[in-house]
Amino acid sequence: MKQFTTILGFEFMNYLRNKAFIFTTVVMAAVIGIVLMFPRFASAAEIDISELGGEEGVMALETDVPGVKEAFTAAFPDYSLVTDMDIGEGIRSGAVQCGFKVESLEKFSYFVADVELYDSNYAIASDVLREMYRTDRLSRLGVSPEEVGQVMSFVPEGSVTSTGVDRTKNFLYTYIMVMALYMVIVIYGQMVASNVASEKASRAMELLVTSADPIAMMFGKVIASGLAGLTQLLAVFGSGFLFYNLSRGDWAGNELVASLFDIPAELLLYMVVFFILGFFVYAFLFGAVGSMVSKLEDVSTATMPLMMVFVAVYMIVIVSLSSGGIDNPLMFVCSFIPLTSPMAMFARIAMTTVPLWEKAVSVVLLVGGVIAAGFAAAKIYRVGVLMYGTKPTPKAIWKALTQK
Numbered sequence: 001m002k003q004f005t006t007i008l009g010f011e012f013m014n015y016l017r018n019k020a021f022i023f024t025t026v027v028m029a030a031v032i033g034i035v036l037m038f039p040r041f042a043s044a045a046e047i048d049i050s051e052l053g054g055e056e057g058v059m060a061l062e063t064d065v066p067g068v069k070e071a072f073t074a075a076f077p078d079y080s081l082v083t084d085m086d087i088g089e090g091i092r093s094g095a096v097q098c099g100f101k102v103e104s105l106e107k108f109s110y111f112v113a114d115v116e117l118y119d120s121n122y123a124i125a126s127d128v129l130r131e132m133y134r135t136d137r138l139s140r141l142g143v144s145p146e147e148v149g150q151v152m153s154f155v156p157e158g159s160v161t162s163t164g165v166d167r168t169k170n171f172l173y174t175y176i177m178v179m180a181l182y183m184v185i186v187i188y189g190q191m192v193a194s195n196v197a198s199e200k201a202s203r204a205m206e207l208l209v210t211s212a213d214p215i216a217m218m219f220g221k222v223i224a225s226g227l228a229g230l231t232q233l234l235a236v237f238g239s240g241f242l243f244y245n246l247s248r249g250d251w252a253g254n255e256l257v258a259s260l261f262d263i264p265a266e267l268l269l270y271m272v273v274f275f276i277l278g279f280f281v282y283a284f285l286f287g288a289v290g291s292m293v294s295k296l297e298d299v300s301t302a303t304m305p306l307m308m309v310f311v312a313v314y315m316i317v318i319v320s321l322s323s324g325g326i327d328n329p330l331m332f333v334c335s336f337i338p339l340t341s342p343m344a345m346f347a348r349i350a351m352t353t354v355p356l357w358e359k360a361v362s363v364v365l366l367v368g369g370v371i372a373a374g375f376a377a378a379k380i381y382r383v384g385v386l387m388y389g390t391k392p393t394p395k396a397i398w399k400a401l402t403q404k
Contacts, residue, residue: 003216003217003220004216004219004220005220006220007216007217007220007221007224008219008220008223008224008227009224010220010224011195011220011221011224011225012224012227012228014224015224015225015227015228015231016228016231021228021232024232025232025235025236028232028236029235029236029239029240032236032239032240032243033239033240033243036240036243036244036246036247037243037246037247057078057079057080057097057098058079058080058082058090058095058096058097059072059076059079059080059081059082059096059097059098059099059100059121060081060082060083060085060086060087060090060091060096060098060099060100060111061081061082061083061099061100061102062083062087062099062100062101062102063083063100063101063102063103065102065103065104065105067132068102068129068132069081069083071128071132072100072125072128075124075125075127075128076121076124079097082096087099087100087101087111088111091111091112091113092113097112097113098110098111098112098113098121099111099112100125102125102129105129105132105133105136106129106133108125108126108129110122110125131152134152135148135152138151170267170350170351171321171350171351173263173267173271173350174321174346174347174350174351175321177271177274177275177346177350178314178317178318178321178343178346178347180233180275181274181275181278181279181342181343182310182314184229184233184275184279185278185279185282185283185310186307186310187229188225188226188228188229188279188283189279189282189283189285189286189303189306190286190299190300190303191225192221192222192225192283192286192287192290193286193287193289193290193299193302193303194290194296194299195221195225195290196221196287196290196291196381197290197291197293197295197296197298197299198296215374215375215378217378217381218284218287218288218374218377218378218381219374219378221287222280222283222284222287222374222377223280225283226276226279226280226283229279230276267349267350270346270349270350270359271346273363274341274342274343274345274346274363274366275342275346277342277363277366277367277369277370278341278342278343278366279342280370280373280374281338281339281342281366281369281370281373282306282310282339284370284373284374284376284377285306285373285377286303286306287377287381288376288377288380288381289302289303289306290302290303291377291380291381292380309339310339313334313339313340313343313344314343316330316331316334316340316344317331317334317343317344317347320347321347321351326347326348326351326352327348327351327352331344331347331348332348335348335358335362336358336361336362336365337365338365338366338368338369338370338373339369341362341365341366342366345358345359345362
């Protein structure tokens with residue numbers, strides 16, 4: 001135990017004293033602070049944030065239908081409408097961003113150079129013309145303008161009662177957790193492998209393995225890297241929480257930003273559990289692979305298969321999130337495999353109603369996977385650090401695992 005705590009303290013302090021670690025942490029915290037405090041700075045400087053989106057756009061409109069120009073002027077407040085310009089020529093010259101040709105309330109055309117990802121102009125115009133058409137038809141049938149207004153403005157009174165989870169709120173938490181786990185494993189997993197490989201390349205490992213237990217060394221190195229990663233995340237997200245509370249009033253009404261700091265306690269607990277266990281599973285494997293290479297420059301090549309598995313898991317989760325079918329059979333299977341469950345099971349917990357037994361089985365299997373990965377990594381580490389010039393082939397790894 002003394003060897004473990006000594007190694008853990010030494011490795012952890014090395015991370016904290018690393019200039020790149022300190023610089024990255026400070027920069028990320030500063031960027032988040034500037035973003036979250038910007039409304040307060042803007043208010044103090046009397047800057048209208050709504051005007052920071054750029055100049056007013058110009059929209060061309062070609063129509064002889066009565067009332068369309070007035071309706072479009074009200075429906076597109078961010079555009080200045082022009083009616084005396086050829087739409088195609090205006091777009092080609094850059095004089096207008098887009099244009100509509102309305103032949104009747106039943107037929108129109110939308111012209112634009114490049115369709116933006118979130119271009120809603122077509123949908124807005126369609127809604128406007130549909131409402132005008134309905135009003136016109138009701139008037140022709142003898143319905144008074146007052147009655148038409150009542151019919152068109154009617155909104156049913158309803159409410160939403162959810163017996164499960166709210167995917168619209170939890171999507172952001174899920175995406176942030178998946179992205180954070182991806183970044184931490186990529187950065188610190190590679191760092192663990194590189195540190196082990198550099199010690200082996202300097203032949204310092206030959207002295208260390210004779211005076212320290214391989215299990216204590218492997219667990220000390222990996223847990224130290226995990227603590228360093230958590231320290232960095234706590235510093236970054238902690239500063240974000242602090243700056244948000246300092247300017248909470250300035251973000252009033254912004255549900256997106258508010259939801260980031262209003263994560264449910266149960267979901268936060270699952271996020272921490274799967275994040276920590278998921279990191280350690282991969283960190284132990286990265287450390288084992290690092291002990292098998294002879295040169296520092298071979299680390300990237302040796303860890304490539306492990307990275308490919310991790311990237312594949314990441315893509316499965318992201319595609320499932322994007323498609324809305326988060327509870328598909330592939331995600332169900334991935335929820336119980338230690339290499340895939342940190343992302344897959346957390347995504348399912350956040351986005352669907354998962355039975356308690358599934359959560360318990362997933363966590364138990366993941367804990368078992370961490371322990372198994374740790375002891376397997378220690379055995380590979382014990383043999384691998386003394387192997388020079390041997391590539392980390394599956395045969396070599398199996399030999400290291402089975403050698404007494």
